[in-house]
Amino acid sequence: MIRVEHLRKEFSKSVVPITDLNCEIHEGDVVSIIGPSGTGKSTFLNLLNRLEEPTSGKIWFNGEDTTAPGYDLKRLRREMGMVFQNFNLFSHQTLVENVMLGPVRLLGKGRQEMYEQAMDLLQRVGLYSHALKYPSECSGGQQQRAAIARAMAMNPKVLLFDEPTSALDPSMVSEVLSVIRNLAGSGVTMLVVTHEMTFAREVSNRIFYLDEGIVYEEGSPSDIFERPARKKTRLFVHNIRCLDWHSPDGTMDYPGLRGEMERFAYRCVLSQRLMNLLNILLEETTTLLSQAAAPAAEAHIHVEVPERKGEAQVEIRWKGKPANILEEADEYSSSLIHHVCPNVVYEESGEWNCIRGSVRDAR
Amino acid sequence: MRGVGNRARRFGAGLPGMNTAEAAVPNNRDGIPGTRVDMIAAIDPAGAPEKQRVPEEQVSTREGGKEMERKKAVRRAEMVLMFIGIIAVLLGLLLGGDSTGGPQKPSISDVGDLDEATFAVVVASSYEKMVPILFPKAKMNVVTGWDEECLQVIQGKSDAVLWESSSLNEALEAYPQIMALGDPIGKLTFGWAARKTPEGQALCEEINAFVRTLRETGELDEIYKRWEDPEKAPDHVDFDLAPESGKGKLRFASCLDWQPICYENNGNACGYMIELIARFCASAGYTPVPEYVDIQSMLAGLGTGKYDLLCYGFDHWSESEDEAWFTDAMMEDDVYVLIAKDRYAGTVPTASQTKTGLAERLAEGIKTISERFEKNFIRENRWQMILRGLRTTLLLSICSVAFGTLLGGLICLMHRSSSPILEAIARIYVRLIQGTPIVLLLLILYYVVFGKSSVSAFWVCVLGFTLDFAAYAGEIFRSGIGAVPSGQTKAAVALGFGRFEAFTQVVFPQMVIHCLPVYIGQVISTVKLTSVAGYISVQDLTRVTDMIRARTYEAFFPLIFTALVYFCIAWMLMLCLRALERRVDPTKRKRIVRGVKMRDQG
Numbered sequence: 001m002i003r004v005e006h007l008r009k010e011f012s013k014s015v016v017p018i019t020d021l022n023c024e025i026h027e028g029d030v031v032s033i034i035g036p037s038g039t040g041k042s043t044f045l046n047l048l049n050r051l052e053e054p055t056s057g058k059i060w061f062n063g064e065d066t067t068a069p070g071y072d073l074k075r076l077r078r079e080m081g082m083v084f085q086n087f088n089l090f091s092h093q094t095l096v097e098n099v100m101l102g103p104v105r106l107l108g109k110g111r112q113e114m115y116e117q118a119m120d121l122l123q124r125v126g127l128y129s130h131a132l133k134y135p136s137e138c139s140g141g142q143q144q145r146a147a148i149a150r151a152m153a154m155n156p157k158v159l160l161f162d163e164p165t166s167a168l169d170p171s172m173v174s175e176v177l178s179v180i181r182n183l184a185g186s187g188v189t190m191l192v193v194t195h196e197m198t199f200a201r202e203v204s205n206r207i208f209y210l211d212e213g214i215v216y217e218e219g220s221p222s223d224i225f226e227r228p229a230r231k232k233t234r235l236f237v238h239n240i241r242c243l244d245w246h247s248p249d250g251t252m253d254y255p256g257l258r259g260e261m262e263r264f265a266y267r268c269v270l271s272q273r274l275m276n277l278l279n280i281l282l283e284e285t286t287t288l289l290s291q292a293a294a295p296a297a298e299a300h301i302h303v304e305v306p307e308r309k310g311e312a313q314v315e316i317r318w319k320g321k322p323a324n325i326l327e328e329a330d331e332y333s334s335s336l337i338h339h340v341c342p343n344v345v346y347e348e349s350g351e352w353n354c355i356r357g358s359v360r361d362a363r
Numbered sequence: 364m365r366g367v368g369n370r371a372r373r374f375g376a377g378l379p380g381m382n383t384a385e386a387a388v389p390n391n392r393d394g395i396p397g398t399r400v401d402m403i404a405a406i407d408p409a410g411a412p413e414k415q416r417v418p419e420e421q422v423s424t425r426e427g428g429k430e431m432e433r434k435k436a437v438r439r440a441e442m443v444l445m446f447i448g449i450i451a452v453l454l455g456l457l458l459g460g461d462s463t464g465g466p467q468k469p470s471i472s473d474v475g476d477l478d479e480a481t482f483a484v485v486v487a488s489s490y491e492k493m494v495p496i497l498f499p500k501a502k503m504n505v506v507t508g509w510d511e512e513c514l515q516v517i518q519g520k521s522d523a524v525l526w527e528s529s530s531l532n533e534a535l536e537a538y539p540q541i542m543a544l545g546d547p548i549g550k551l552t553f554g555w556a557a558r559k560t561p562e563g564q565a566l567c568e569e570i571n572a573f574v575r576t577l578r579e580t581g582e583l584d585e586i587y588k589r590w591e592d593p594e595k596a597p598d599h600v601d602f603d604l605a606p607e608s609g610k611g612k613l614r615f616a617s618c619l620d621w622q623p624i625c626y627e628n629n630g631n632a633c634g635y636m637i638e639l640i641a642r643f644c645a646s647a648g649y650t651p652v653p654e655y656v657d658i659q660s661m662l663a664g665l666g667t668g669k670y671d672l673l674c675y676g677f678d679h680w681s682e683s684e685d686e687a688w689f690t691d692a693m694m695e696d697d698v699y700v701l702i703a704k705d706r707y708a709g710t711v712p713t714a715s716q717t718k719t720g721l722a723e724r725l726a727e728g729i730k731t732i733s734e735r736f737e738k739n740f741i742r743e744n745r746w747q748m749i750l751r752g753l754r755t756t757l758l759l760s761i762c763s764v765a766f767g768t769l770l771g772g773l774i775c776l777m778h779r780s781s782s783p784i785l786e787a788i789a790r791i792y793v794r795l796i797q798g799t800p801i802v803l804l805l806l807i808l809y810y811v812v813f814g815k816s817s818v819s820a821f822w823v824c825v826l827g828f829t830l831d832f833a834a835y836a837g838e839i840f841r842s843g844i845g846a847v848p849s850g851q852t853k854a855a856v857a858l859g860f861g862r863f864e865a866f867t868q869v870v871f872p873q874m875v876i877h878c879l880p881v882y883i884g885q886v887i888s889t890v891k892l893t894s895v896a897g898y899i900s901v902q903d904l905t906r907v908t909d910m911i912r913a914r915t916y917e918a919f920f921p922l923i924f925t926a927l928v929y930f931c932i933a934w935m936l937m938l939c940l941r942a943l944e945r946r947v948d949p950t951k952r953k954r955i956v957r958g959v960k961m962r963d964q965g
Contacts, residue, residue: 196516
């Protein structure tokens with residue numbers, strides 16, 4: 001139904017949210033689009049209904065190239081409803097008038113006919129008794145439900161949701177999500193940009209993970225959430241923060257590493273104890289590494305912190321001759337490392353050595 | 364008569380710049396941009412929508428009714444207070460207006476006592492030159508109208524004025540509190556002024572020859588006598604005497620503030636000099652093209668070539684002919700010194716204002732009011748002049764506001780356009796206009812830009828006020844559009860509306876709510892600003908009042924009356940605003956969906 005080929009959008013030379021995006025969306029699909037901020041999710045939606053002009057690439061809708069000159073954009077937009085983060089209801093009109101405006105003016109429907117339809121739609125989103133209120137008199141959740149009814153009133157083939165719950169008070173998120181959930185069961189094609197992972201997982205049949213300006217990974221909800229194939233996807237769906245430190249020549253600048261470590265800990269709001277444990281582990285291992293018989297030619301340190309778990313995964317890799325520094329270590333260092341990180345192991349693969357384990361704040 | 368004559372002298376001193384500058388200074392009618400902006404800011408456009416936030420359904424109908432009642436009562440009280448205020452001010456003026464106050468000043472017995480006195484003189488009049496010569500140590504208060512001179516003396520702000528014999532009787536009649544002091548102290552002779560060009564010189568000679576002939580036949584005296592007694596004077600001058608085959612047009616200007624020389628009666632130009640110019644045109648074969656303006660405008664118009672001839676009293680007793688040619692004198696006048704009676708040391712006692720009771724003073728006041736009313740508004744059908752002036756003011760305001768709104772929309776569009784050039788043009792335009800006093804803008808348009816063209820003063824005025832209004836309206840619209848969240852436009856476009864439909868359907872209705880109070884404020888401001896149209900000879904309400912003041916020598920009645928008329932216009936506009944606000948404010952209208960049979964929603 002929608003096919004996107006080599007889509008690219010540049011806002012300026014340095015701001016390129018979409019670099020080379022390809023995807024295909026079939027009729028009846030409910031696609032959740034997830035990904036970190038600034039990776040062009042909203043831009044992607046705006047490009048689909050052409051509120052933004054693509055820099056290059058093609059978008060096919062129902063077999064027609066919407067980027068071709070002379071394509072009727074107004075028709076395209078009538079067939080692609082959109083729901084915004086900030087609702088954007090027309091504040092000089094009551095809810096029911098908001099719902100009626102588009103169909104009456106654009107589809108030439110009779111006012112009476114449209115009024116009946118609008119009231120039915122409002123009933124579907126639970127706003128029947130609020131039909132004559134102005135947007136400013138309604139809560140955010142009510143406004144967003146009205147905005148959904150407004151988009152539905154045009155009888156669109158596709159509905160685009162641009163972070164429909166991001167501007168809402170947490171207590172109002174569920175009412176909006178349940179309306180969208182009901183719609184998803186009705187067979188409309190939907191694209192939902194969202195940060196509500198549970199919702200995405202439960203409602204959609206496909207998930208797009210957007211990163212680096214492309215569809216970085218796509219698949220069924222269980223693929224993406226349980227078996228993410230790529231590292232960035234995994235980090236994102238598990239909400240993992242990570243620190244990557246790289247030494248190109250294998251020298252260990254522990255003070256520099258420690259500084260970065262502390263800034264990282266601050267950003268992730270790690271507990272003081274967890275940070276101390278991490279510091280001990282890093283200090284001991286880097287000291288061992290720099291004293292090792294076979295010096296490292298290149299080294300990587302990778303720390304991952306999953307959300308709210310009070311633990312951190314550490315992986316230290318270096319290039320050089322195989323050398324299990326844990327065994328080479330003196331008794332004091334060895335016991336310290338095992339105390340801090342009980343499950344520490346050494347592995348070797350080819351020319352790379354690796355120590356990995358996890359640090360846990362037991363309390 | 365009035366110090367008419369020598370406007371010429373001032374003229375000699377270097378005209379256009381000086382006159383325009385001085386024209387603007389004493390008159391503060393032109394809006395100072397800052398003031399108006401403050402005024403706009405004071406009407407808080409955000410105020411009204413803020414109130415809508417309260418969901419009306421939460422206020423039960425009964426409470427809502429009480430609230431309405433209370434508001435109505437407050438409004439009624441406001442109105443009553445306002446009227447009481449106006450009446451109090453009027454009464455105060457009536458009862459206290461004429462009485463002198465302040466410390467006793469030294470009395471005056473003859474001209475010799477005036478050596479160090481303060482004289483009231485009209486700007487650009489002969490007396491402005493004459494006073495320093497006759498009374499080297501005297502000070503001068505420069506005013507703009509002849510009636511103001513008299514008031515200065517009565518109110519003790521000045522000690523004396525100089526006055527011509529030709530209009531002496533009228534002045535003394537209008538102001539019983541003043542008197543002539545002794546014998547004339549000088550003489551003024553008056554002629555006309557023409558452009559400082561060879562044609563102007565030739566014209567002067569032609570006029571001189573014509574006047575000589577009339578004088579020899581004794582007709583000149585006859586004409587003068589015909590106008591001397593205002594009761595018996597004709598009520599118009601016949602300008603249709605000129606033969607068709609003439610030498611072309613003679614564009615001349617006059618100022619109709621000098622009975623019996625040149626004045627207005629029942630809407631017609633009358634007077635000795637007016638008849639003279641009509642006869643001259645007829646005999647010399649010119650088609651007369653008269654224009655009746657004020658003194659400063661006359662002088663400026665001669666300088667820029669708008670007029671060929673100024674048909675007014677230019678006096679000859681200290682003239683420099685740098686800027687104009689002057690004809691020979693065609694009349695002469697004695698000059699008297701006028702002072703307030705209560706300052707006179709001699710035996711002309713004031714009809715001493717023995718302190719009478721309030722009731723008597725009130726009765727007397729009411730009698731005076733009816734007399735004055737008759738004099739200022741009924742006699743010579745002056746109310747017709749006022750109606751004409753009112754029509755001009757309204758027409759001027761309506762045209763300016765209509766065109767200004769269109770132009771303002773365009774300016775707003777340019778301001779918001781993506782082209783930096785258009786945007787810069789709009790910004791510069793707005794700054795330029797907002798930084799120019801409207802009087803100067805009008806004078807520049809009339810005498811410089813359209814100096815030689817035949818565009819009428821009225822349309823120049825419309826242009827001036829349109830330009831002015833557009834600058835403010837553009838900014839008002841811009842802020843109104845800015846107040847509508849851009850997301851709503853985006854939502855409309857996403858529904859399938861074009862940009863233009865999105866504007867008309869979504870942005871415009873909301874913008875109106877934001878703009879309306881400030882916009883109406885600006886309209887009111889413009890209506891009041893049109894009172895400066897008289898600067899370029901448009902006979903609007905204010906100018907008509909000036910003309911009546913010049914004829915009756917009274918300030919009080921015409922001024923207060925005109926102020927009231929402007930106030931009423933402003934008030935009606937405010938009422939319109941309220942009605943309009945109720946219409947466009949969504950929360951104030953009934954909760955119905957138009958054109959639909961609605962379901963019952965319980």
